[in-house]
Amino acid sequence: xxxxxxxxxxxxxxxxxxxxxxxxxxxxxxxxxxxxxxxxxxxxxxxxxxxxxxxxxxxxxxxxxxxxxxxxxxxxxxxxxxxxxxxxxxxxxxxxxxxxxxxxxxxxxxxxxxxxxxxxxxxxxxxxxxxxxxxxxxxxxxxxxxxxxxxxxxxxxxxxxxxxxxxxxxxxxxxxxxxxxxxxxxxxxxxxxxxxxxxxxxxxxxxxxxxxxxxxxxxxxxxxxxxxxxxxxxxxxxxxxxxxxxxxxxxxxxxxxxxxxxxxxxxxxxxxxxxxxxxxxxxxxxxxxxxxxxxxxxxxxxxxxxxxxxxxxxxxxxxxxxxxxxxxxxxxxxxxxxxxxxxxxxxxxxxxxxxxxxxxxxxxxxxxxxxxxxxxxxxxxxxxxxxxxxxxxxxxxxxxxxxxxxxxxxxxxxxxxx
Numbered sequence: 001x002x003x004x005x006x007x008x009x010x011x012x013x014x015x016x017x018x019x020x021x022x023x024x025x026x027x028x029x030x031x032x033x034x035x036x037x038x039x040x041x042x043x044x045x046x047x048x049x050x051x052x053x054x055x056x057x058x059x060x061x062x063x064x065x066x067x068x069x070x071x072x073x074x075x076x077x078x079x080x081x082x083x084x085x086x087x088x089x090x091x092x093x094x095x096x097x098x099x100x101x102x103x104x105x106x107x108x109x110x111x112x113x114x115x116x117x118x119x120x121x122x123x124x125x126x127x128x129x130x131x132x133x134x135x136x137x138x139x140x141x142x143x144x145x146x147x148x149x150x151x152x153x154x155x156x157x158x159x160x161x162x163x164x165x166x167x168x169x170x171x172x173x174x175x176x177x178x179x180x181x182x183x184x185x186x187x188x189x190x191x192x193x194x195x196x197x198x199x200x201x202x203x204x205x206x207x208x209x210x211x212x213x214x215x216x217x218x219x220x221x222x223x224x225x226x227x228x229x230x231x232x233x234x235x236x237x238x239x240x241x242x243x244x245x246x247x248x249x250x251x252x253x254x255x256x257x258x259x260x261x262x263x264x265x266x267x268x269x270x271x272x273x274x275x276x277x278x279x280x281x282x283x284x285x286x287x288x289x290x291x292x293x294x295x296x297x298x299x300x301x302x303x304x305x306x307x308x309x310x311x312x313x314x315x316x317x318x319x320x321x322x323x324x325x326x327x328x329x330x331x332x333x334x335x336x337x338x339x340x341x342x343x344x345x346x347x348x349x350x351x352x353x354x355x356x357x358x359x360x361x362x363x364x365x366x367x368x369x370x371x372x373x374x375x376x377x378x379x380x381x382x383x384x385x386x387x388x389x390x391x392x393x394x395x396x397x398x399x400x401x402x403x404x405x406x407x408x409x410x411x412x413x414x415x416x417x418x
Contacts, residue, residue, distance in 0.1 A: 002402045005142050009398060010124035012138040016106030016131040019169035020055055021063045022083040025104050025141075027071045029085050029166050032145055036152045038087040041184075043077030046086045046165075048181030052174040053217065053322035054081060083168040084175065086184055088161065089151050095160025095416050096189035100408070101365050102144030103170035106131040112392040119395065134394040136196040136383070141166065143194075143404045150409055159416045163188070165365070172217050173325035176361035180368050190415045191369040191376035193362040194404060197383040199355070202397045205343060205407065206354030206380030208336030210328075213262065213288035214295040215359035217323030220246070220306055224315035226272070226279030236277025237314045240270035243281035246309035250285065253301050259290030263298060288359055291327050325361040328378070330370040339377055342414050343407060354380050379407065 015024050026042065033040045055063075064079055084104065111117075111125055111132035119125040126132045144164060151162050163184065169175030179185070200206055222243050227236030247265045254261040263285065270281030287298035303319050310317040336352065343350050356378075366376035383400040387393035 005401045006398045009138050009142040012141055013124050013133050014127050016126050016128050016133045018108050018131050019105045019171055019174050020081045022104050022168050023067055026078050026083045027069050033087050036149050041086040043082045047082050047178045049178050051178050053172050085166045088163045090161045091155050091158045093159040097161040099163045099188040099191040101165040101167055102140040103137045103167050104141050105169050105171050107134040109134050117393050135389050136396050139196050139401050143401050146405050147408050172323040173215050173359055173361040174323045176364040180364045185368055187372050188369045189374045193378040196381050197385050197396050198380050200380050200382030202382050202384045202400055203349055204382035205348045205350045207340040207350045207352055209356045209378040210353045211355040211357050212328055213359045214292045214327040215288045215325045216295050216299050216321055217286045219284050219320045219322050221282045221318040222315050224279050227277040229275045229277050233277055238277050239281040239315045240278035242309045242313035242315045246306045249305045256294050261294050262288040325359045326363040326367055328363050329367045332375050335375045
C-alpha cells in the first residue's frame, strides 16, 4: 500500500494549485472517489460562503486558460472557484457519525529546481511555476483518499455514518468556513483533523493539539491624491506615508495579557515614481491570537490605527478581512486522553498537548462539532522534513502517510463501537 500512496502523493505534487484554483486537483479527486463507488458532492452544493480571499476574475481566467481537463462530467461550477469535494458513507448499521477533513490547496511558491531536492531528482517536481505543495497537503489528500477507499471496502463490517471533506483554500485560512456554513456537517458525533510534520519528527504522534491560533488575514488599501513632488507637492495626499505610519503603529499592538498574540505586515506596496507624491498604497497583514477574543481585539485596533493614519494624511481607506480561523473552543481532555490511551496501546509513541504554534482553519469544523454536542480532536503525525513548511525545498518522509492512515482507521474502528 505504501508504494501506491507514494505514487498518488507524487502525482498530486506535480499539479499544485493555490486557494480556490484547485480545478485539476478537484476533478482528479472526484474521479478517483467515483471509481471507489462514492456519489461525490461538489460545486455550489458544498459551499455556503463566504469564499474568503477569493482571487480576481483575471487570476481565475488565467488559470482556466492553462488547464486542459477532460473530466467526463460538468465542471463549470468548479471552474468558477467552487472547488473541493465531499463524500458520505452510510453503513446502514446503528452507530456514530464520524467526520474527517483533508486540505487540498498548494502554496503560492516557486518550487526549488536544484539537484538534491527529491522531487527534482526523482521526477515529481511541480509543473506549475506559480505554486508548490510546501505544506504536505499532497500527503493529506493521499491519506484522505486511502481512508475513503478503506471505508468503502470495509463498509459491511463498519457501523454508523461517515463524511469526508476535501477542503480547498486552507492556506490563508479561507476555505473551511464556506464548507462549514452548509448542512453537511450538522450533528457529527466525532471529528478527526490531522496534519503531517509541523514540529514533530517521524515516529511521534501529537494527540490533542494545542496552540492553534485564531487568526484574521487583512488587506488594507489607502487612496489619496498624486501630485508632482517638485512643482506642487501640496496638492498631493500621500497614501504611502499614511500606510507607513499605520504599519509602524500596528507593530506596537501585540501586548495582550490574555494570551499569546502575533501581528505581521508581510507585504506593502505604494507609489508610481520617485517624483510623484504617491496617491495609492496597500499592505497585507495578519493577526493571530491564542483566543478568539485576542484576534477580535487586534482587528478592532487595526481598524482604529488605519483610520487614524488615514485622517492624519487626509486619505481614504479600506480594511478587508480575506481569511479567518478560530481557536479551538473546547479542549476535551477526557476524549484526548481516551485516544491517547488507544494509540499507546497500539504501540504508537504519543505526545499530549503538542503545541501547534500556527493557525489552521480546521478549527471551524471542530468548533461546529463541539457546538452540536460532538467531540473533536486534532492529531499531528510527526514527519522528518527536508526543510520547513512553506519553504521551496519542503519535503516530508513519505512513510508517515501510511502511519497516518493506520492511526485514522484504528481510531475509526474504536469510535464506531462507542
